[in-house]
Amino acid sequence: MIPTHQKGKAKAQDFDDLDPVVTYRHVLQQNLGVRDPLRVVGLCDSDAFYAACEMVRLGITDKPLVVLQWEGIIAVNYPARKFGITRFHKLKDAKERCKELIIVHVQTYKEGEAEPGYWDNVDSRTHKVSLDYYRRESAKILAMFKEGLPGAEIEKASIDEAFIDFTKPVRQVLLQRYPYLAQVPPDAPNGADTPLPEPPPIDWGTDSHLVPINLAETESETVTEVQRDPVTWHDIALQIAAEMMHKVRVDIANELGYTTSAGLARNKFLAKLCASYRKPYSQTILRNCAIPNYLKPLEFQKIRFLGGKLGDALAKEYDVSTVADLLLADPCFRYLQILTACLEEMQAKFGENAIWVYEILRGIDRSEVKEKPAVNKSMMAAKALQKPITKPADGFHWIRVLAAELALRLNDARKERPNLWPKTLVLHASRGMSYNETSRSKQAPFPFTKEVTVDVIAAAGGKLWKELVGNAQTGPMKITVLSLGFTGIEVTEENQQSIDVFFASGIKRPREDRNDASQKRPERETDAAALPSRPDTDQHATSFTCPECHKTFSLSTKLLSSITDAEDRAQALADMKNEHADFHFAQLVAREVEPDADRVGPSSTSLGSSKKQKKEGGPKGIEKFFNRT
DNA sequence: CATTCGCGAACT
DNA sequence: AGTTCGTA
Numbered sequence: 001m002i003p004t005h006q007k008g009k010a011k012a013q014d015f016d017d018l019d020p021v022v023t024y025r026h027v028l029q030q031n032l033g034v035r036d037p038l039r040v041v042g043l044c045d046s047d048a049f050y051a052a053c054e055m056v057r058l059g060i061t062d063k064p065l066v067v068l069q070w071e072g073i074i075a076v077n078y079p080a081r082k083f084g085i086t087r088f089h090k091l092k093d094a095k096e097r098c099k100e101l102i103i104v105h106v107q108t109y110k111e112g113e114a115e116p117g118y119w120d121n122v123d124s125r126t127h128k129v130s131l132d133y134y135r136r137e138s139a140k141i142l143a144m145f146k147e148g149l150p151g152a153e154i155e156k157a158s159i160d161e162a163f164i165d166f167t168k169p170v171r172q173v174l175l176q177r178y179p180y181l182a183q184v185p186p187d188a189p190n191g192a193d194t195p196l197p198e199p200p201p202i203d204w205g206t207d208s209h210l211v212p213i214n215l216a217e218t219e220s221e222t223v224t225e226v227q228r229d230p231v232t233w234h235d236i237a238l239q240i241a242a243e244m245m246h247k248v249r250v251d252i253a254n255e256l257g258y259t260t261s262a263g264l265a266r267n268k269f270l271a272k273l274c275a276s277y278r279k280p281y282s283q284t285i286l287r288n289c290a291i292p293n294y295l296k297p298l299e300f301q302k303i304r305f306l307g308g309k310l311g312d313a314l315a316k317e318y319d320v321s322t323v324a325d326l327l328l329a330d331p332c333f334r335y336l337q338i339l340t341a342c343l344e345e346m347q348a349k350f351g352e353n354a355i356w357v358y359e360i361l362r363g364i365d366r367s368e369v370k371e372k373p374a375v376n377k378s379m380m381a382a383k384a385l386q387k388p389i390t391k392p393a394d395g396f397h398w399i400r401v402l403a404a405e406l407a408l409r410l411n412d413a414r415k416e417r418p419n420l421w422p423k424t425l426v427l428h429a430s431r432g433m434s435y436n437e438t439s440r441s442k443q444a445p446f447p448f449t450k451e452v453t454v455d456v457i458a459a460a461g462g463k464l465w466k467e468l469v470g471n472a473q474t475g476p477m478k479i480t481v482l483s484l485g486f487t488g489i490e491v492t493e494e495n496q497q498s499i500d501v502f503f504a505s506g507i508k509r510p511r512e513d514r515n516d517a518s519q520k521r522p523e524r525e526t527d528a529a530a531l532p533s534r535p536d537t538d539q540h541a542t543s544f545t546c547p548e549c550h551k552t553f554s555l556s557t558k559l560l561s562s563i564t565d566a567e568d569r570a571q572a573l574a575d576m577k578n579e580h581a582d583f584h585f586a587q588l589v590a591r592e593v594e595p596d597a598d599r600v601g602p603s604s605t606s607l608g609s610s611k612k613q614k615k616e617g618g619p620k621g622i623e624k625f626f627n628r629t
Numbered sequence: 630c631a632t633t634c635g636c637g638a639a640c641t
Numbered sequence: 642a643g644t645t646c647g648t649a
Contacts, residue, residue: 072632088631131634158649159635308647382634426643441643483635 045161047280050075165369380485422486
């Protein structure tokens with residue numbers, strides 16, 4: 001039966017699981033996951049992160065500072081905010097508001113420079129911004145979370161924020177502090193399913209803010225006045241988590257110099273929401289009993305994932321702005337019975353999001369805090385060109401700059417995890433980014449190489465470029481965004497050294513090879529090294545070393561698994577050698593059209609012979625480079 | 630009100 | 642394999 005609704009107010013039963021019964025079984029069970037009634041999630045984000053990074057780097061503590069990206073302000077520290085400076089102010093406006101303003105431009109790659117740096121006069125026509133410094137600082141913070149919160153699940157949510165699921169470590173402390181919870185009393189009427197006894201009074205301490213339970217209550221009231229509602233065990237859990245959160249945050253501030261703001265609540269979206277209740281350098285607890293009054297007047301577009309298209313669609317459909325509005329706007333949102341009844345209609349409007357929104361509006365969020373793999377699956381570098389590219393030479397130039405960044409970042413990642421292998425390289429070019437003009441991409445397998453250099457990436461990227469613009473017969477190109485990236489990045493337990501392992505794991509060897517399997521094959525490095533001496537006779541080769549640059553290339557595992565015929569495999573290897581020859585040639589062409597772009601160079605031996613090749617086979621070679629399929 | 634850079638995933 | 646989308 002569906003209760004009739006009361007106009008003008010979201011009713012209490014819209015929020016119906018705020019004080020769930022917690023039993024001994026709940027406390028003792030470990031795998032309740034998102035349904036754990038004592039679940040506690042935190043979100044911690046760094047205050048004005050990019051600006052803070054620059055302050056730490058420059059040893060600035062209190063002065064107003066902004067971070068610049070070309071002409072635009074992308075970060076404003078809190079001292080500067082006191083002058084009314086915001087993002088999207090013009091630099092000139094900002095300077096007028098604050099005479100002492102410290103202005104830092106983000107790191108950029110100068111053309112051809114191997115590493116990004118803080119240069120005096122940056123120029124978006126020749127430089128590319130690098131966010132690498134911030135990535136590294138971000139990693140330091142994340143490492144401190146992991147070290148300081150053993151047992152907690154930690155999910156990096158963006159460069160400056162992370163979700164932390166405190167449920168497990170909090171439970172440990174809870175059982176330590178209140179050991180009687182670990183024993184079902186002999187006289188418990190329902191055994192393990194008996195509700196826990198009344199919790200003790202709570203000391204909220206002074207390290208956290210508490211979201212008021214009633215709107216009328218203001219911050220000026222003391223915590224004890226504001227928080228009159230009966231204490232629950234979930235409140236205790238929140239407070240224990242708050243202690244843990246506060247300790248790491250203080251440690252981070254002391255050791256790294258970054259102030260953070262955090263929120264603690266029973267799920268991710270509420271943690272994220274209340275983290276910004278007070279900023280900077282503070283943390284906020286949202287008790288379950290405070291949820292309804294906190295949510296009702298809130299603009300729902302401020303909720304995570306409702307700030308985009310979905311939120312717009314909801315706002316437009318019902319012409320409302322707050323959570324309470326939305327709860328009243330459509331019967332479907334009010335009661336689950338109706339929602340399921342008209343699910344079809346709802347899903348026509350909002351797809352699978354209908355139920356999600358229904359739950360979010362009443363403070364429910366079943367999404368998990370899930371640790372991300374240590375390395376990203378993709379890595380890309382992009383450049384927006386205010387003046388669209390028109391010549392191929394420009395393309396090669398920017399590809400080289402992007403390749404330089406990728407090389408640095410990949411090799412950086414490999415310091416932690418050698419054997420990191422980006423399986424494919426993708427080149428993406430767009431025309432007109434404001435609208436949905438054209439956008440094309442091209443990808444190709446990326447060879448496993450121990451040394452991933454700018455040259456290898458740039459040459460492979462050059463090939464992709466050739467295919468991309470070669471196929472586009474649409475007059476003169478006007479590319480406004482160019483991006484180059486790796487996808488399918490994985491750690492290979494054993495890299496190309498262990499080709500035999502692939503065969504051992506079920507992939508058929510070529511017949512000849514199987515026949516004399518006892519015949520010893522050259523191993524590892526020597527395998528590759530031996531190849532050039534008998535390049536056309538060795539049917540078993542899966543890798544080769546370039547005589548020019550002395551780098552080793554091997555057929556991808558994908559290819560190896562699909563090609564079992566020895567002859568075909570030899571052909572594939574030959575193709576790869578040809579392609580590699582093209583690498584050198586593409587690089588040569590890029591240099592020729594862009595003489596300044598040779599700062600990030602290969603070894604001098606490679607350069608030397610390339611020059612030679614240029615003189616000997618110039619135009620013809622160019623012809624080949626541009627016309628080959 | 631927005632730019633640029635970046636990442637994952639869905640869709641075709 | 643290539644394109645589009647959503648998000649920060």
